[in-house]
Amino acid sequence: MTSMVEQSVQCQAPAKINMTLAVLGRRADGFHDIESWVVPIRLYDRLTITPSDRLSLTVHPDDAGVPADRSNLAWRAAEAIAEESGREPEVKIRLEKSIRAAAGLGGGSSDAAAVLRCLNELWGLGWPNHRLAKLAGRLGSDVPFFIEGRQAVIRGRGERVEPVESGWRGWVVLVIPPFGMSTRQVYENCSVGATSSPRVAFGPWAQAGSRTCAEGLFNDLEPAAMESEPRLADLWNTLRTLDGGPVRMSGSGSTLFTIHDSESAAAAWRDLAAGRIGTVAELKIVQTL
Numbered sequence: 001m002t003s004m005v006e007q008s009v010q011c012q013a014p015a016k017i018n019m020t021l022a023v024l025g026r027r028a029d030g031f032h033d034i035e036s037w038v039v040p041i042r043l044y045d046r047l048t049i050t051p052s053d054r055l056s057l058t059v060h061p062d063d064a065g066v067p068a069d070r071s072n073l074a075w076r077a078a079e080a081i082a083e084e085s086g087r088e089p090e091v092k093i094r095l096e097k098s099i100r101a102a103a104g105l106g107g108g109s110s111d112a113a114a115v116l117r118c119l120n121e122l123w124g125l126g127w128p129n130h131r132l133a134k135l136a137g138r139l140g141s142d143v144p145f146f147i148e149g150r151q152a153v154i155r156g157r158g159e160r161v162e163p164v165e166s167g168w169r170g171w172v173v174l175v176i177p178p179f180g181m182s183t184r185q186v187y188e189n190c191s192v193g194a195t196s197s198p199r200v201a202f203g204p205w206a207q208a209g210s211r212t213c214a215e216g217l218f219n220d221l222e223p224a225a226m227e228s229e230p231r232l233a234d235l236w237n238t239l240r241t242l243d244g245g246p247v248r249m250s251g252s253g254s255t256l257f258t259i260h261d262s263e264s265a266a267a268a269w270r271d272l273a274a275g276r277i278g279t280v281a282e283l284k285i286v287q288t289l
Contacts, residue, residue: 102180
């Protein structure tokens with residue numbers, strides 16, 4: 001949802017979870033081919049973009065561990081759409097972070113997609129989503145998914161996005177540790193083909209209740225992430241013994257999650273988890289989009 005206020009554009013950038021993630025092999029360009037069912041969730045960063053005499057970015061809170069320079073995807077997104085449209089990126093971006101960085105929730109990619117959507121509106125470009133998605137693919141693997149922001153199966157390195165019309169909807173408990181993960185390191189440590197996980201990224205089971213759906217979820221990056229970060233392995237081993245369904249990891253970590261059909265069921269699992277792990281990680285209940 002966007003709104004025009006005093007020549008500013010404001011928009012929300014949702015987080016995501018990877019319900020499934022298959023790593024199929026390494027590509028010639030150094031990336032990995034993947035197949036992943038991705039679901040946006042009701043956890044948002046917020047952006048306000050205002051015309052200015054130069055490009056600038058401020059991040060709030062300033063201790064969010066997110067850079068406020070060209071190393072931020074939001075900054076590069078503004079440069080990319082400005083170059084593509086033949087103009088200067090003369091805007092001021094205010095980014096309010098609620099999505100933990102380096103947590104497998106796609107916050108940086110979602111912020112970049114939001115910048116593309118916002119500037120498309122602010123500058124009156126009128127570009128269709130497929131054109132924005134093509135530009136998004138140059139910025140990062142997850143960015144094209146967030147242009148539509150709907151449940152989808154993504155393929156290739158993430159640039160091929162196939163929307164899912166009737167995917168699972170319900171409540172998710174996020175378990176967000178205070179540490180992040182290096183996506184590059186986790187992928188480097190992933191042994192392609194060395195998993196016993198089911199290989200179907202999305203199927204009829206994905207439209208069933210949470211218990212049935214959860215049994216079909218998998219993430220080929222979990223072993224590599226657990227090996228890379230023993231604290232994550234310890235947290236996962238503690239939580240997976242709780243009643244309430246399997247515990248999975250989103251993206252390359254560090255966020256773990258469980259799925260539930262009702263908010264009350266999610267709250268019950270969160271309370272069990274809180275009693276087991278205390279303040280080791282943040283526990284947050286969110287709804288799927």
